[in-house]
Amino acid sequence: MLVSRIFPLRTIRAQYxxxxxxxxxxxxxxxxxxxxxxxxxxxxxxxxxxxxTVGQDPTAAHYKYHDDPYLIPQSNLQKRIYAMAQESGRKxxxxxxQEHRELxxxxxxxxxxxxxxxxxxxxxxxxxxxxxxxGLIYDSEVTDxxxxxxxxxxxxxxxxxxxxxxxxxxxxxxxxxxxxxPELIEERWFQQSLQGKERxxxxxxxxxxxxxxxxxxxxxxxxxxxxxxxGMCKYFQVERxxxxxxxxxxxxxxxxxxxxxxxxxxxxxxxxxAEPRWELCQDLLxxxxxxxxxxxxxxxxxxLSSISSIGNFRLARxxxxxxxxxxxxxxxxxxxxxxxYVLTTFCRERGPVSHVLVDILNEIEGKEFTIxxxxxxxxxxxxxxxxxxxxxxxxxAKRIDKLLHHGKNYDLIGDSYKExxxxxxxxxxxxxxxxxxxxxxxxxxxxxxVYTPEPGIMEEVxxxxxxxxxxxxxxxxxxxxxxxxxxxxxxxxxxxLKIITENRPSADIPTHQDLEERFNTIAWDVYTKIDEQSGxxxxxxxxTGQMLGNILSVLSRGKEFEKAKTVxxxxxxxxxxxxxxxxxxxxxxxxxxxxxxxxxxxxxDCLEYCIENGLDNVALARKIKEGFTLSExxxxxxxxxxxxxxxxx
Amino acid sequence: MFLATKLIEQNAxxxxxxxxxxxxxxxxxxxxxxxxxxxxxxxxxxxxRQVQAQARPKRVIKKDVAAPPRANKMPVDxxxxxxxxxxxxxxxxxxxxxxxxxxxxxxxxxxxKYGNAELMKIPNFLHLTPPVIKKQCEAxxxxxxxxxxxxxSEEQWNKHxxxxxxxxxxxxxxxxxxxxxxxxxxxxxxxxxxxxxxHAHDKFLRLVGERYDxxxxxxxxxxxxxPLRKQNYExxxxxxxxxxxxxxxxxxxxxxxxxxxMETYHFIRNKSKVSAExxxxxxxxxxxxxxxxxxxxxxxxxxxxxxGENEYNIQAYKTEALKLLGLPSLKSTSP
Numbered sequence: 001m002l003v004s005r006i007f008p009l010r011t012i013r014a015q016y017x018x019x020x021x022x023x024x025x026x027x028x029x030x031x032x033x034x035x036x037x038x039x040x041x042x043x044x045x046x047x048x049x050x051x052x053t054v055g056q057d058p059t060a061a062h063y064k065y066h067d068d069p070y071l072i073p074q075s076n077l078q079k080r081i082y083a084m085a086q087e088s089g090r091k092x093x094x095x096x097x098q099e100h101r102e103l104x105x106x107x108x109x110x111x112x113x114x115x116x117x118x119x120x121x122x123x124x125x126x127x128x129x130x131x132x133x134x135g136l137i138y139d140s141e142v143t144d145x146x147x148x149x150x151x152x153x154x155x156x157x158x159x160x161x162x163x164x165x166x167x168x169x170x171x172x173x174x175x176x177x178x179x180x181x182p183e184l185i186e187e188r189w190f191q192q193s194l195q196g197k198e199r200x201x202x203x204x205x206x207x208x209x210x211x212x213x214x215x216x217x218x219x220x221x222x223x224x225x226x227x228x229x230x231g232m233c234k235y236f237q238v239e240r241x242x243x244x245x246x247x248x249x250x251x252x253x254x255x256x257x258x259x260x261x262x263x264x265x266x267x268x269x270x271x272x273x274a275e276p277r278w279e280l281c282q283d284l285l286x287x288x289x290x291x292x293x294x295x296x297x298x299x300x301x302x303x304l305s306s307i308s309s310i311g312n313f314r315l316a317r318x319x320x321x322x323x324x325x326x327x328x329x330x331x332x333x334x335x336x337x338x339x340x341y342v343l344t345t346f347c348r349e350r351g352p353v354s355h356v357l358v359d360i361l362n363e364i365e366g367k368e369f370t371i372x373x374x375x376x377x378x379x380x381x382x383x384x385x386x387x388x389x390x391x392x393x394x395x396x397a398k399r400i401d402k403l404l405h406h407g408k409n410y411d412l413i414g415d416s417y418k419e420x421x422x423x424x425x426x427x428x429x430x431x432x433x434x435x436x437x438x439x440x441x442x443x444x445x446x447x448x449x450v451y452t453p454e455p456g457i458m459e460e461v462x463x464x465x466x467x468x469x470x471x472x473x474x475x476x477x478x479x480x481x482x483x484x485x486x487x488x489x490x491x492x493x494x495x496x497l498k499i500i501t502e503n504r505p506s507a508d509i510p511t512h513q514d515l516e517e518r519f520n521t522i523a524w525d526v527y528t529k530i531d532e533q534s535g536x537x538x539x540x541x542x543x544t545g546q547m548l549g550n551i552l553s554v555l556s557r558g559k560e561f562e563k564a565k566t567v568x569x570x571x572x573x574x575x576x577x578x579x580x581x582x583x584x585x586x587x588x589x590x591x592x593x594x595x596x597x598x599x600x601x602x603x604x605d606c607l608e609y610c611i612e613n614g615l616d617n618v619a620l621a622r623k624i625k626e627g628f629t630l631s632e633x634x635x636x637x638x639x640x641x642x643x644x645x646x647x648x649x
Numbered sequence: 650m651f652l653a654t655k656l657i658e659q660n661a662x663x664x665x666x667x668x669x670x671x672x673x674x675x676x677x678x679x680x681x682x683x684x685x686x687x688x689x690x691x692x693x694x695x696x697x698r699q700v701q702a703q704a705r706p707k708r709v710i711k712k713d714v715a716a717p718p719r720a721n722k723m724p725v726d727x728x729x730x731x732x733x734x735x736x737x738x739x740x741x742x743x744x745x746x747x748x749x750x751x752x753x754x755x756x757x758x759x760x761x762k763y764g765n766a767e768l769m770k771i772p773n774f775l776h777l778t779p780p781v782i783k784k785q786c787e788a789x790x791x792x793x794x795x796x797x798x799x800x801x802s803e804e805q806w807n808k809h810x811x812x813x814x815x816x817x818x819x820x821x822x823x824x825x826x827x828x829x830x831x832x833x834x835x836x837x838x839x840x841x842x843x844x845x846x847x848h849a850h851d852k853f854l855r856l857v858g859e860r861y862d863x864x865x866x867x868x869x870x871x872x873x874x875x876p877l878r879k880q881n882y883e884x885x886x887x888x889x890x891x892x893x894x895x896x897x898x899x900x901x902x903x904x905x906x907x908x909x910x911m912e913t914y915h916f917i918r919n920k921s922k923v924s925a926e927x928x929x930x931x932x933x934x935x936x937x938x939x940x941x942x943x944x945x946x947x948x949x950x951x952x953x954x955x956x957g958e959n960e961y962n963i964q965a966y967k968t969e970a971l972k973l974l975g976l977p978s979l980k981s982t983s984p
Contacts, residue, residue, distance in 0.1 A: 036794035055731035109824035
């Protein structure tokens with residue numbers, strides 16, 4: 001049984017003046033009551049208005065996660081795992097419904113929701129007809145539509161030309177592969193990072209049903225050509241696409257704007273060199289003009305994308321400006337994708353510094369965007385990249401960030417991969433250019449719920465803390481590093497250890513009050529973490545002499561004798577496993593602690609270790625001699641270690 | 650014997666390849682040598698079923714460190730509406746208030762908010778704080794039209810629009826958007842707004858029965874017999890119209906109503922009036938002006954008959970009767 005919470009949404013109490021009831025006509029009202037017309041609103045307008053009153057909460061995780069400390073992900077890996085786990089649960093439910101469809105024959109929903117029903121399953125025996133095929137094409141069920149079509153062919157059933165055309169369009173659009181379900185939001189969010197790598201490869205499936213349909217369709221109309229050409233362009237079957245385009249042109253079949261756009265977008269594959277490529281583009285535009293076609297945003301973006309890959313910087317820049325001017329005259333408003341191409345054209349790694357980003361920002365600042373081109377999502381990440389690596393300017397970066405958080409622009413951030421790269425650039429830039437206190441405010445606001453810094457960024461932050469001498473941030477950063485699972489990065493751990501060893505908190509500064517104690521905890525943390533995993537199969541980090549030396553000095557300073565003893569024992573016992581030797585100063589600090597704690601045995605052990613490892617031992621021996629009143633046995637040992645000379649002094 | 654050892658050997662090969670095969674081989678070739686082997690090593694049993702697996706040391710699963718409650722990080726001047734935007738179950742880590750609730754045996758403080766089921770059970774209104782309500786009202790103002798200037802007060806509002814129609818929409822956590830309860834339509838209005846004469850009023854009240862509340866003078870008609878709200882609303886309209894017109898109809902048999910059919914006692918229609926007037930006009934000549942029993946007397950008789958005898962009614966009847974007969978009140982005559 002379904003347990004549901006039903007509650008009255010609203011109770012309307014409307015007051016009416018009904019002819020019958022209004023009997024007080026004797027007391028006639030001279031005045032006329034004018035009731036204003038109802039303000040029209042869509043079903044979701046109220047919800048949208050209410051949701052706009054809700055601001056950002058920096059302490060909360062994204063709403064897809066459960067609001068509970070145990071279930072809020074901290075590291076990047078956790079974020080991915082938690083979201084995908086939820087999605088996988090949904091997938092499992094869907095699979096179950098599909099596998100045991102006989103159990104889900106009831107229909108709860110009213111009006112019926114098609115997405116809640118199990119999918120039709122087609123076999124060789126299925127009764128199929130044109131209507132069924134049409135429905136499948138309408139629902140973009142690529143594999144099922146292909147199967148039904150072939151089944152109809154084998155059964156000798158006729159298929160109308162218009163249906164064949166729509167099937168051709170479907171197959172060309174999806175390249176015979178089932179698209180990822182639009183319901184799998186998380187999978188899309190985390191998956192698209194892979195798509196960037198394979199986007200420039202030929203993926204068109206040669207000799208499949210689409211091409212068969214294309215040859216079958218007679219006479220070939222412009223729509224037939226358009227479908228196959230666009231499909232081939234989309235999946236980079238460039239030669240054949242261009243050949244078909246030529247064929248259509250020779251046959252004087254008039255193609256539409258979108259088809260021209262897709263041909264323009266592959267010109268960088270057709271012509272390698274810059275000049276011929278631009279000539280080809282111009283030729284195509286002239287053909288469009290001759291046909292009386294008006295170019296649109298797609299044409300502009302295709303042209304700009306083709307230009308952005310031209311190696312000749314000067315030519316690319318000139319042509320790019322020319323295109324922008326031309327389309328401005330045409331009244332085509334550029335989308336974010338256009339600006340993305342402009343950025344890639346102007347701001348190149350080896351090219352001169354260009355301030356085009358500032359001009360673009362002047363143009364688009366304060367506007368709200370919706371997606372108009374698939375590449376629109378590349379703008380923000382590229383702009384941030386430019387302001388970090390090209391301009392090194394935090395003001396531009398802040399302007400970009402403001403634009404991103406304006407209205408619904410955040411929808412155009414793309415996917416998790418682009419989002420984290422965006423923030424990586426922002427953090428790296430602010431870390432270098434902002435005063436540390438300002439930067440830490442941004443850090444507090446965004447970490448860890450919006451962005452989890454990668455180890456590289458964390459290292460930069462820690463370095464910035466070191467150069468500013470702001471030791472009070474170290475404990476906070478260390479606890480973040482534990483949570484983000486950075487403690488297995490040797491360089492990071494060494495850096496933190498180095499900082500807490502080399503910088504002693506002073507008692508004068510109020511923010512340094514309990515810092516020494518916290519440094520002890522950090523040092524002990526490092527020790528236990530590495531020690532714990534030393535037996536494990538996947539050992540990611542091992543002790544070095546330097547590391548243990550640093551831990552030892554921090555603990556010695558903090559008067560943690562028991563812990564220091566453990567660390568030294570580790571250093572002494574497993575000498576053969578530990579690479580390198582600790583610094584001499586850490587040994588001195590340990591001996592000082594031993595003196596303070598009146599433990600000559602440990603001090604002598606330390607001396608013995610120093611002798612074995614070729615560290616300066618004379619001063620240390622002298623320290624021990626002066627610090628303690630040694631017993632016979634200890635004197636004998638000392639004599640044994642350093643000889644009579646020191647004792648005689 | 651030989652056969653038996655052969656069998657053992659075979660078994661050993663089949664099931665326990667780890668078993669030192671030299672034992673078996675020795676056993677089969679030289680059965681007398683077995684005691685010596687037992688001496689230096691414990692005899693290992695051929696275990697075909699593998700009853701008990703070797704106990705492995707349990708792997709200690711390390712749990713991830715949970716972050717501290719996020720309430721600790723919240724600044725005092727934060728926008729609470731953003732933290733708690735909608736209704737949800739109480740969660741101690743997200744609410745930065747030192748709440749306590751629950752029963753304790755001794756005179757101790759109630760349990761704190763962590764792991765406190767009492768706080769989770771009750772519905773909370775953390776999403777409806779006054780600033781949030783204010784903000785939401787501001788956001789909804791864009792959908793509101795101004796109030797008509799011609800009707801400033803509620804009184805006038807009720808005068809112009811006397812009828813109230815009440816319907817309810819429901820919101821579900823279900824795939825269906827239908828709720829059968831939303832079909833119900835209630836209409837309410839004051840009976841005084843209808844133009845009815847005494848007979849029609851009486852008949853109207855008889856027809857509506859319990860739907861009329863005499864204390865507030867409000868008539869309530871609830872219709873729910875049709876499947877759709879619109880149908881129910883129209884049905885309610887029809888009912889009202891039918892009632893109104895029906896109450897104005899006087900059937901021929903209504904004139905046959907005799908004194909025995911009366912629901913209440915009416916002074917004018919009864920013997921009491923005749924007798925009182927007879928007494929008043931005692932010995933008056935035929936042509937002289939006849940005296941009529943005054944109204945207050947009739948009222949007191951009616952009260953006495955309709956409400957029953959009680960001290961007040963009897964007392965009132967007494968004074969009125971004395972007044973009627975022109976006698977001095979008893980108080981002044983009594984000794």
